[in-house]
Amino acid sequence: MSRSRRDPRRGLRPPSLLPNVRAVPDQAAFVPPSRDCPLCPRLVDFRRLHRAQHADWHNAPVPSFGPITARLLIVGLAPGLRGANRTGRPFTGDYAGDLLYSTLLKFGLAHGTFRADPNDGLELLDCRIANAVRCVPPENKPLPQEFGHCRPFLVSEIATMPKLEVLLALGKGAHDQALRALNVRPAGKFPFVHNRMHELPNGLALADSYHCSRYNTNTGRLTEAMFHDVFRSIAGRLAG
Template sequence: MAFPPCVLPRTEPPRDCPLCPRLVAFREQLRAEHPDWWNAPVPAWGDPAAWLAVVGLAPGKHGANRTGRPFTGDFAGELLYATLLKFGLATGTFRATPDDDLQLHGAAIVNGVRCLPPANKPTPEEIRTCRPFLAAPLAGLGQVRVLIALGQIAHDTALRTLGVAPSRAKFGHLAEHVLPDGRVLIDSYHCSRYNQNTGRLTAPMFEAVFARAVALRG
């Protein structure tokens, strides 16, 4: 399997990052079970000149942890990349594999937790420990003016990373929060299979978030 280059290599954790013992143990287990998978911290991916940063929670087991590219290989990525393509933030064809010809334009994707957590649930300590690896690409992507947080945990960690207490900016789908540096964070329900299957998030609802982001760019 071909794995994609990350957007800002100098901001990434090492492949064998040792900081979270529970995540390290799970990583080693999966490396033994699936040696052809990525099984490492998933790097940020997209356009180094991005004006939009999409902040997710963590890699999915059969998605980014397998393929090495955010939201690639699992159900959530189908809606995310279809939406990016619809709004001209991507070109090519999304085939749920990192060796497709998909490219992002004006957008980048980064997870708040870079390693796969058991049961898709990172602990508060793991989220805190990984925060520098969210701060670094957000700082390095100097042209980002709008951020989209996918879900409340991504919302909370993005705010804390950017120096805002979550209690001062309540999560809500399509809620907007002006950050201290003038950038804007827009909330969205996560594009997970559960949210889509239950109707909590529909394609029009998700597209409305990106339409607002485009409008804010001006």
């Protein structure tokens, strides 16, 4: 049975957030947060603290990585303190990135050599990576109001991706925030389940995976083989 080819972004307009955002064939409509974004006082204070301690770190909202024309959007929770917050590129500088980028390379979603450095020349192919919260939070735990302040950026980014077909949520927190950004209700109809592919009412698909953190791999909750299975499922959905 063939899938409907209707616009997958239909229904993405949470009216209280960004009513004028529409899908366009370039990135002109997507405006990421400024380097000194003031929306979340707690995150601003945390950012200033680490700017004082580590002047050579990025210490700012972490921009998304990958082409706006990608069919796959990978959504993480927030930048890691010594990973993306330090390097300025999502999932770069910590173990989670080692597993994620090696997997992207294996499945043809990246080209080049990953060296955990934003200047390594790695390119993403048909894939983009973003975070639900763009600034690093204390203890890697964003507060509800911080999710709310940052959500319009994810809403706008999704609406600006003209070829988007699949979102991959890394962890339950990212899953919940992706559903909110997509304005999918009731969210309880689409529970977080590892390697589940949810077909959403707006024509997009939401894939779930346990987060590729060192903790999850050390405890056996997520293995490399399990992570690869998620991407096989995504490849099948994109091929269909």
